[in-house]
Amino acid sequence: MLKSKLYASNDSIIRVLAESDGSLLVIDCSPATKAPRIVSATVLDDATEITESELHARTGVTPRQNLTDEEQAICQRRYTLISPVLTCLQDDGGRNRSIALIAERNGLSKRTIRNYLYLYLAYNTKAILAPKEIKMKELTDDEKNFRWALNKYYYTRFGKTLSETFTMLIKERYCDGSGKVLPCHPTLHQFKYFYRTHRSLQTALISRNGIKDYQMNHRPLLGGSVQQFAPCVGTGMLDATICDIYLKDDFGNVVGRPVLTACIDAYSGLCCGYSLGWEGGMYSLRSMFLNVVSDKVEMCRKMGITISDDDWACMDLPAILVTDKGKEYVSQNFTQLSELGCMIINLPSFRPELKSMVEKFFDLIQNDYKHLLKGKGVIDIDYQERGGHDYRQDACLTLSDFERVVVHSIIYHNTKRIRKSFPLTENMLAEGVLPYANTIWNYGKHQAGANLIKVSAEKLMLVLLPRTVGNFARNGLIANHLRYHCEGFVENYLAGGSAIVAYNPEDVSYIYLVEQGYRMFSLIDSRFISKSLYEVVELKRQQKEINAKCAEESLQGKVDLVRHIEVIAAAKKPAVNTNLKNIGNTRRIEESLTHKDFIKEVSNG
Incomplete structure (x- = not known):
């Protein structure tokens, strides 16, 4: 059997396609551009049989290996085109008519069909029909200059435009020694075309605006949802914001804008606790954590608001706390919560989308009241613009008034705002769980994996x-x-x-x-x-200042004391022979001489 075998004679290589009665149907493989032909079997007398590897080496063509799925599909489609022709290879007329018909039906040229056919017959594998591997074209000198200019001037934080970058390119690379533009310089159109065909949007966004801006505003949003990060109840997202409203005190004086701190359960969206006041930092965090573990029904009752136990049934501390890198969240004071078993996750800077639940909570709460309290201290979009309205003049609510507004908004957020995007499971639907934060929380805290810590308010405050x-x-x-x-x-x-x-x-x-x-x-x-510790420090400071003021006077007094003693001592000198006998009798005589009756002294004035 000679079919499919390869033979080489001088510079010619042929493959036997069929044999019959001393004749052979062969195709020239070097190059594979001619139609199959019938020759006498005697042509093989002076020929040498070669292998497929030798064919590849002599022709310089090797069928590609490790084709992708798409490339394999292309090979199969091209083979399907030529397969009808394989049945009539020996009939030149039938072969040509078949090629013409295939070309017409598929909108291809007959030359293309012939090329596919000849390649397949010559190399006897579908892989030879694969598209040529695209190799990176070496850049021309102009294109290398384009890339240099883009890297040096365009992909930087200075934000130059393409036109400005092109100008810098001409100045640096296409001017002579005297600064004259060379006549052979590229055009702006060529420069922009190179940019459009080689640009990377990710590279442009990061290099021009920074990685933080890219992560916040441009990166692909491919995550499923926050529930992938927090698959059960017990992950609290913490943050604080300055409310968009000016408030007054009880005497009508403008105080400023209050600070709202909140803890939001990432799984259910429930507001676990909040703090509203004038102080931020660790003080507001202590107040917020105390609110998290407090009885919300009793808290609301003191404000004149009635809720049920299920409306805000949170008195436990989330075991996972997600925060940014604010100074209060990375302080030693805050990390002491780990003593209670809490895990603290500090997110990268400028990545608010990673704690989107609490960020969105602030947005929703402020949108609830801003349109209703316009003209009562709420700031608008022209805040701090030149000629804008001074919203401090509109302030009329006190902190206690505004806190009731915030609590009502939180209750609505927990109990009536529909969480349309929350993926209710089959079990939730079977148990009638409604798409509200409080019902999801009440269901989730009794499920496996709920991660909550019971702690008393006293112990929590001691830890903080x-x-x-x-x-x-x-x-x-x-x-x-x-x-x-x-x-x-x-x-x-x-x-x-x-x-x-x-x-x-x-x-x-x-x-x-x-x-x-x-x-x-x-x-x-x-x-x-x-x-307070501040008062103690202040008292000690004042005492220190008084002591410092008296130091000179005390020094002067000590100097005067020394002088007086020296004057007295100078008037007396020790006797040469001091009588040391009968000291006891001498002492008694002196005592009787100096002894006084103090009552008589007082009576005689």
Whole structure:
């Protein structure tokens, strides 16, 4: 059987396609551009059989390996085009008519069909029909200059336009020594065409605007939802914002804009707790955490608002706390929550979309009241623009008034705002869970994986107190330059040493020894009892200033004392022979001479 075998003679390579009665149907493989032909079998007498590898080496054509799925599909489609022709290879007329018909039906040229056919016959594999592998074309000198100019001037934070970049390109690369533009310079159209065909949008956005802007405003949003990050109840997202409204105090004086701090459960969207006040930082966080673990029904009752237990059934602390890198969230004070078992996740800077639940909460809450409180201190889009309205003049609500507004908005957010995008599971639908944050929370906190921590308000506040190093000494436990004592620590006072203590900046009357389960120590310096640490520092500062003012007068008094003593001492000199006998009798005589009746002295004036 000679079919499919390869033979080489001189510079010619043929493949046998068929054999019959001393004749052969062959195709020239070097090059594979001619139609199959019938030759006598004697042509093989002077020919040598070669392998497929030798064919590839001699022709310089090797069928591609490791084709992609798309390339394999192309090969199959091209083979399907020529397959009808394979049945009539020996009939030149039939072959040509078949090629013409295939070309007409598929909108291709007959030359294309012939090329596919000859390649397949010559190399005997469908892989030879694969499209040519695209190789990167080497850049011309002009294109290299284009790329240089784009990297140096366009892909930078300075934001030059393409026209400005082109100008810099001409100045640097297409001018002679005297600064004259060379006649052979490229055009702006060519430069822009190179940019459009080689640009990377991601590279342009990151290099011109920065990675933070790209991550925040441009990156592809390919995540499923926040539920992928928080698959169950117990992931709290924390943040704070300044409300868009000016408030007054009870006397009608404008105070400013309050700070709203909130903790939002990422799974259900429930507002676990909030804080509204004039102070931010750790103070607002302590207030917010205290609200998280407090009885919301009782809190609302004090404001004159009635809710049911299911409307805001959150009295536990989320075990995972997601925050940004604000100074209060990365402080040692905040990380002490890990002692309760909390995991703290600090997100990268300028990535608010990673805690989108709390960011959207602020947006929704403010949108609830802003259109209703216009003209009552709410700021508008022209805030701080030149000639804009001074919204401070409109302020009329107090902090307590506005807090009731915020609480009503939170209750609506928790109980009536539909969470359209929340993926209710089959079990939720079967149990009648409505698409509200509170119903999702009430369902989720009883499911496997719910990650909540029960903690008392007292323990939570002790954990959140600031800490310092205290030193044991004979005069007590010294912390913040104040002395404290507690029964049962005599050995510590005698041995000395240091310990971590928690203190309340609002009242220095007590400190708490952390290592002993927050054992309480009482203040020894009674004059500072019930005073804040700031007041203590201020009193000590004032006393220090008074002492400094009296230092000169005290020094002068000491100098005067020395002078008076020296004057008295100078008038007397020791006797040469001092009588040391009968000192006792001498003392009694002197006592009788100097003894006085003080009643008589007083009576005689």
